[in-house]
Amino acid sequence: ILCLAKALGGGVMPIGATIATEEVFSVLFDNPFLHTTTFGGNPLACAAALATINVLLEQNLPAQAEQKGDMLLDGFRQLAREYPDLVQEARGKGMLMAIEFVDNEIGYNFASEMFRQRVLVAGTLNNAKTIRIEPPLTLTIEQCELVIKAARKALAAMRVSVEEA
Numbered sequence: 001i002l003c004l005a006k007a008l009g010g011g012v013m014p015i016g017a018t019i020a021t022e023e024v025f026s027v028l029f030d031n032p033f034l035h036t037t038t039f040g041g042n043p044l045a046c047a048a049a050l051a052t053i054n055v056l057l058e059q060n061l062p063a064q065a066e067q068k069g070d071m072l073l074d075g076f077r078q079l080a081r082e083y084p085d086l087v088q089e090a091r092g093k094g095m096l097m098a099i100e101f102v103d104n105e106i107g108y109n110f111a112s113e114m115f116r117q118r119v120l121v122a123g124t125l126n127n128a129k130t131i132r133i134e135p136p137l138t139l140t141i142e143q144c145e146l147v148i149k150a151a152r153k154a155l156a157a158m159r160v161s162v163e164e165a
Contacts, residue, residue, distance in 0.1 A: 001018060001019070001020045001024060002018070002019040002020070003016065003017075003018050003019075004016060004017045004018075004019065005017070007052070008049050008052055008053075009045060009048045009049060009052065010048050010049075010051060010052040010055070012048055013044060013045045013048035013049070014045065015042070015045040015046070015048065015049050017049070056137075061137040061138070062094075064137065065094040065095045065137050066094055068095065068135075068139055068141065068144050069092060069093065069094040069095045069096075069097065071141070071144050072092075072095075072097060072133065072135075072144050072147060072148065073090060073091075073092050073097055075144075075147075075148035075151070076090035076092075076097060076099055076133070076148070076151065077090045079099075079148075079151055079152060079155055080099070082152075082155075083155045083159065085102070085159070086101060086102060086106050086110075086155055086158060086159065087099060087100070087101055087102070087155070088100045088101060088102055092133070095134060095135055095136070095137055095139070096132070096133075096134050097132070097133045097134070098124065098130050098131065098132050098133070099130070099131050099133065099151075100129060100130045100131075101128075101129055101130075101131065102129075103129060104127065104128040104129045105128070106129075106158065107123065107127075107128040107129045107130065107131050108123075108128040109158050109161075110131055110151075110154055110155070110158065111123065111128065111131055113153075113154030113155075113157055113158060114150055114151065114154050117150040117153065117154065118150075119146075119147055119150045119151075121133050122134070133147070135147065
């Protein structure tokens with residue numbers, strides 16, 4: 001069973017979907033009340049979802065996400081090797097990555113430094129030790145390079161502030 005939402009509406013319409021084999025869904029066939037919704041089948045939301053699927057296919061965004069994600073992750077892993085006093089690990093798949101720092105304070109400072117450079121990253125729930133990098137699938141190669149450059153600059157600034165303390 002695969003559950004989809006958020007991005008399925010192209011960032012403009014709320015929609016969700018559940019995908020499964022006919023065998024899995026067959027348990028729902030006998031009871032029509034198991035698959036009713038208040039807003040199910042909204043034409044505008046469905047049109048947005050179809051347009052999103054078409055863009056994903058026409059622009060081959062899954063393959064681009066793999067290529068650009070690998071580029072970003074390679075850059076983050078290189079930074080982890082350069083800054084082992086700050087970074088424990090960089091990991092990810094496609095355009096969803098995480099950098100794990102040695103403690104919450106360093107992760108928070110990294111997120112703050114990235115924000116100053118106009119790169120939005122996020123903590124993981126209320127944990128600043130692990131910072132998520134989750135750019136859009138439409139990120140360009142040039143923008144990937146800018147993100148890595150910003151991360152390098154942020155880590156360098158953090159190391160200087162740690163050394164000065």
